[in-house]
Amino acid sequence: MTSDAPASTAQPFPELGVYTLPGRVSDPRPALDDARDAEAAGLGSLWISERPDVKEAATLSGAVGAVTSRTAVAVGVTNPQTRHLMVTASYASTMAELTGGRFMLGFGRGINLRWDVWGVPHVTSAMLADTVGLLRTLWRGEPVLGHDGPAGRFDYLSLDHTVGHPVPVGLAALGPRTQELAGAHFDVVLLHSHWTDQAVADCVARVRRSAEEAGRDPGAVQVWSCLVAACDLPEEVELVHVVRRMTTYMQIPGYGELIVAANGWDPAVLDRVRAHPLLQGRIADATQFTTDELRELRALYPEEWLASSNAVGGPAHCAQRVRDQFDAGAAGVVLHASSPRELAPLLAAYAPLRPDGLAGRSPVPGVS
Secondary structure, three states, rough: OOOOHHHHOOOOOEEEEEOOOOOOOOOOOOOHHHHHHHHHEEEEEEEOOOOOOEOOOOHHHHHHHHOOOEEEEEEEEEEEOOOOHHHHHHHHHHHHHHHHOEEEEEEEEHHHHHHHHHHHOOOOOOOOOHHHHHHHHHHHHOOOOEEOOOOEEEEEEOOOOOOOOOOOOOEEOOOHHHHHHHHHOOEEEEEEOOOHHHHHHHHHHHHHHHHHHHOOOOEEEEEEEEEEEOOOOOOHHHHHHHHHOOOOHHHHHHHHHHHHHHHHHOOHHHHHHHOOOOOOOOHHHOOOOOHHHHHHOOOOHHHHHHOOEEEEEEEHHHHHHHHHHHHHOOEEEEOOOOOOOHHHHHHHHHHOOOOOOOOOOOOOOOOO
């Protein structure tokens, strides 16, 4: 998807994003400070991940959109079956108009166990492809008549409004099949965190190949990596940002296996992590591990795993890790775990390393 970005959206680092409220939180209000800080730091996009607590995506995106004027608001991610299609379509059109085109809507599959206990359908590839097609129809101001497909059965849908700004649609893609789906149907592909540079390069190639096979311009699909960053931070903060987060994903059935496979890592290490006594009956993301416990968990991971899939250390090293992701083919990098203020040393060191050709680029993921 291409469009000229409004002049008011110019930011020094349009190719960089940052997550607000990373992980589990009990207070959503810091998202407003994150939004202001991200804009002041020159970051192009502020990313929102939805969780069933105090991180409801529509409320948060409206709030951060209202306190910013240049930084894009990127939902990465919500799920397609937890809201009616008309609610999702009107939510995105409202955000696009409210922000003057600074909005991207992102979807993900989520966890099937959650959908089972909630009593909602699993998210399938067919549902995702059907959903994005229907949304684009509605945003063009066209009605949906007599539709019966994977996204649902609808006799008549209409927004009664043509969205005046493009709404890029993204897909969080952990596994190869989802990456191929994203290349065929979506504008933005968001990769999972803890991806090595080689894994990023492999995913970019897969997405571009799928886009070409679907008759699309491979260069029009942006692949964004998600890089956990802990730059010049105290050990106890670094451990929370990196080790606690990594251990959370390693514990989730299916997630850990896909991360290990994408990076070509030894699955025996994953088995050792999951079997560790500290993790029996505990969920890393829901438990406040002590610093000593996190040190113990850190020792389970090969140093190469931590170094190659995160940006940890001094500003120069972390900035080079960001540049490495671009050299691997990423169109953008979402900096995860750290707040915009914590990223200040990294951004200063990254400025002279930026790839060429980014002047005038839109900060909205999926819009060039």
